[in-house]
Amino acid sequence: MSDKSTQSPAGRASGAPFYRLRLFVAGDEPNSVQARHVLTRLCEAHLGGRCAIEIVDVCEDFHAAIEHGIYLVPALKVESPPPARTIVGSLSDEAKVLHALGIAGKGVEP
Amino acid sequence: MSKDRREPNELVERLAQAEAALDALRRGEVDLVVGPDALRVVRLKPLVEENERLAREWRTTFDAVKDAIFVLDADQRILRCNRAAEKLFERPGEELLGKHCWEIVHGTAEPIPECPILRMRQSLQRETMDLSIGDRWFEVEVDPILDAKNRLTGAVNIISDITERKKAEKERAVLHEQLQQAQKLESIGRLAGGVAHDFNNILSVILGYGDILLGKLHQQDPMRDEVREIVTAGRRAEALIRQLLAFSRKQTLQPQVLDLNEQVRNLEKMLRRLIGEDIALDLALAEDLPPVLFDPGQLDQVIINLAVNSRDAMPKGGKLLIETSAVELDKAYAAAHTGASPGEYVLLAVTDTGCGMDKETAEKIFEPFFTTKEKGKGTGLGLSTVYGIVKQSGGNIWVYSEPGKGTTFKIYLPQTEEKQKTREKIVASQEISGGEHILVVEDEESVRNLIKSALTRLGYSVTLAANGGEALLLVEEKGLKPDLVITDVVMPNMGGKELIDRLRRTYPGLGALFMSGYTDNAIVHHGVLDQDTPFIQKPFTLQELGRKVHEVLASKPS
Ligand SMILES: Nc1ncnc2c1ncn2[C@@H]1O[C@H](COP(=O)(O)OP(=O)(O)O)[C@@H](O)[C@H]1O
Ligand SMILES: [Mg+2]
Numbered sequence: 001m002s003d004k005s006t007q008s009p010a011g012r013a014s015g016a017p018f019y020r021l022r023l024f025v026a027g028d029e030p031n032s033v034q035a036r037h038v039l040t041r042l043c044e045a046h047l048g049g050r051c052a053i054e055i056v057d058v059c060e061d062f063h064a065a066i067e068h069g070i071y072l073v074p075a076l077k078v079e080s081p082p083p084a085r086t087i088v089g090s091l092s093d094e095a096k097v098l099h100a101l102g103i104a105g106k107g108v109e110p
Numbered sequence: 111m112s113k114d115r116r117e118p119n120e121l122v123e124r125l126a127q128a129e130a131a132l133d134a135l136r137r138g139e140v141d142l143v144v145g146p147d148a149l150r151v152v153r154l155k156p157l158v159e160e161n162e163r164l165a166r167e168w169r170t171t172f173d174a175v176k177d178a179i180f181v182l183d184a185d186q187r188i189l190r191c192n193r194a195a196e197k198l199f200e201r202p203g204e205e206l207l208g209k210h211c212w213e214i215v216h217g218t219a220e221p222i223p224e225c226p227i228l229r230m231r232q233s234l235q236r237e238t239m240d241l242s243i244g245d246r247w248f249e250v251e252v253d254p255i256l257d258a259k260n261r262l263t264g265a266v267n268i269i270s271d272i273t274e275r276k277k278a279e280k281e282r283a284v285l286h287e288q289l290q291q292a293q294k295l296e297s298i299g300r301l302a303g304g305v306a307h308d309f310n311n312i313l314s315v316i317l318g319y320g321d322i323l324l325g326k327l328h329q330q331d332p333m334r335d336e337v338r339e340i341v342t343a344g345r346r347a348e349a350l351i352r353q354l355l356a357f358s359r360k361q362t363l364q365p366q367v368l369d370l371n372e373q374v375r376n377l378e379k380m381l382r383r384l385i386g387e388d389i390a391l392d393l394a395l396a397e398d399l400p401p402v403l404f405d406p407g408q409l410d411q412v413i414i415n416l417a418v419n420s421r422d423a424m425p426k427g428g429k430l431l432i433e434t435s436a437v438e439l440d441k442a443y444a445a446a447h448t449g450a451s452p453g454e455y456v457l458l459a460v461t462d463t464g465c466g467m468d469k470e471t472a473e474k475i476f477e478p479f480f481t482t483k484e485k486g487k488g489t490g491l492g493l494s495t496v497y498g499i500v501k502q503s504g505g506n507i508w509v510y511s512e513p514g515k516g517t518t519f520k521i522y523l524p525q526t527e528e529k530q531k532t533r534e535k536i537v538a539s540q541e542i543s544g545g546e547h548i549l550v551v552e553d554e555e556s557v558r559n560l561i562k563s564a565l566t567r568l569g570y571s572v573t574l575a576a577n578g579g580e581a582l583l584l585v586e587e588k589g590l591k592p593d594l595v596i597t598d599v600v601m602p603n604m605g606g607k608e609l610i611d612r613l614r615r616t617y618p619g620l621g622a623l624f625m626s627g628y629t630d631n632a633i634v635h636h637g638v639l640d641q642d643t644p645f646i647q648k649p650f651t652l653q654e655l656g657r658k659v660h661e662v663l664a665s666k667p668s
Pocket of ligand 1: 415420464465467475476480481482483487489490492493494516
């Protein structure tokens with residue numbers, strides 16, 4: 001865990017990127033609720049507020065999902081920094097999410 | 111070049127995405143699938159959970175079923191089996207899975223020809239078969255598993271233990287057979303009894319007048335031989351009729367409280383003589399045997415008949431065992447034996463080490479005139495007599511036999527509460543008449559006249575009445591005062607016993623002698639004469655009649 005904290009946004013504050021995230025959810029379905037929770041917590045812990053999260057409820061805005069090429073919900077789309085990527089599911093595997101965000105990255109793997 | 115290199119990368123990327131998506135789906139982390147033109151709200155996670163719950167439920171149910179179940183693939187390999195199957199075939203599930211069902215169920219290298227699955231492949235419907243494994247019976251039931259196009263993809267194979275049912279079926283069949291046997295004997299008995307009754311009266315007349323004729327013919331008369339032939343033939347017919355009457359349970363019995371052991375011991379000497387030296391006689395008599403109510407003369411006949419049959423079954427010698435014991439028959443026994451009822455019995459068993467008999471023979475032995483013996487050796491009436499006597503006395507008889515091994519007859523007689531009476535010795539009497547007055551009540555005219563001529567010859571004065579009403583008229587209205595009334599037991603309107611009871615209101619100490627060759631069922635049921643009642647069985651010789659009449663008159667308190 002100490003590894004992680006050295007790479008935390010606070011550690012390299014100046015070069016840290018700004019994250020634009022779009023979370024597609026389906027109302028209050030259980031996986032969607034969980035994804036929202038996890039994302040909020042991760043942002044607070046690791047991104048220190050350097051992020052803009054837009055939450056799209058697909059049940060209300062179906063076309064938004066299609067426009068973004070989202071076919072399974074919940075899904076998290078990382079729009080920037082590039083490359084754009086999508087994580088499908090309830091985000092329960094936090095390590096994987098951080099990896100996708102390029103945060104825990106290679107520091108954890110070896 | 112760079113484009114060429116990029117394309118595979120993009121493909122890998124897309125495949126990775128698809129895999130991740132599938133993964134999320136599998137884990138049940140997806141709430142919704144977005145289709146091209148509509149939302150498909152798939153609550154996948156609950157679905158997964160529901161699936162798991164159903165799977166658990168199904169497994170528990172599967173294992174809870176007491177019948178063994180195999181789920182088979184199209185090649186009859188076991189895909190799944192429940193706990194009952196593991197238990198039945200005494201192997202853990204892992205050892206059963208993947209094996210062909212015939213290997214496990216029949217232990218064969220290929221399906222057995224009667225395999226219901228072979229039939230099911232054709233019919234695509236449930237097929238069944240009964241199967242015995244060891245000493246148990248099973249019903250095998252197979253149901254096809256079909257795909258959407260009605261093609262066979264497997265089968266469900268259920269194996270249920272039906273041993274109890276098979277056993278019950280067999281018991282029912284045995285009971286049914288017993289019942290039919292009993293009914294057959296019953297109807298033969300009725301027929302025989304009816305004929306015997308009429309025959310008896312006719313014989314009484316033939317024998318009676320034969321005797322009278324002999325008495326009248328001079329000692330040197332050449333006709334004596336011919337008349338004696340008539341009488342002898344009549345006696346043979348009489349013996350036959352007696353047996354038929356016994357079989358049809360229409361003898362008049364005079365049951366007494368008897369000790370079966372004593373009865374057997376009294377017979378022992380004569381039995382030894384009967385069976386000869388090559389056959390050993392063993393008695394195994396239980397101590398403290400409860401008494402039974404039985405006609406002693408008939409009991410002797412039963413034992414002798416059985417012993418004679420055993421002797422005939424052991425021409426080269428052997429062993430004859432007569433046993434007695436007190437037994438209690440329970441409900442289960444009664445349920446399995448037609449005609450038996452639960453209770454306390456005395457068992458008389460006669461066992462020999464003779465030739466025995468097969469089932470077909472054993473089924474017929476109680477029928478009159480059934481014999482396997484050559485002409486002149488057997489009449490086929492021995493066992494039918496035994497059967498009739500035992501049944502009429504409220505008992506039951508069963509035969510157990512094995513060809514080549516031997517035979518056991520078991521006779522169950524109900525125990526009695528009554529105490530044994532010490533039998534009074536009958537004083538030897540001289541048949542000299544003191545000119546007493548006798549009223550003879552008999553509905554058959556020829557018999558009536560015969561008795562009159564016989565008694566008159568002995569010096570008695572005789573009045574005749576054709577029925578009970580006539581007798582009452584003579585006594586109550588005309589003031590007739592007989593010393594003795596001889597009456598038939600069975601007569602139309604008023605039976606003999608009723609008549610005597612009536613007459614004794616007028617003359618309390620009135621002597622009575624009952625005669626009968628036949629009693630109908632009603633009489634057998636409750637009218638069996640009690641053991642002290644003077645009785646003479648028709649047909650009788652004139653000497654017998656004379657002796658009996660004298661005996662009754664002599665014992666009469668005057
Ligand atoms: N103890 C026995 N062992 C073998 N067979 C027997 C025995 N008792 C009776 N049977 C069979 O039953 C038949 C009928 O017996 P029964 O009624 O006494 O007539 P019978 O002795 O005149 O033949 C016999 O012919 C014989 O076949
Ligand atoms: Mg016989």
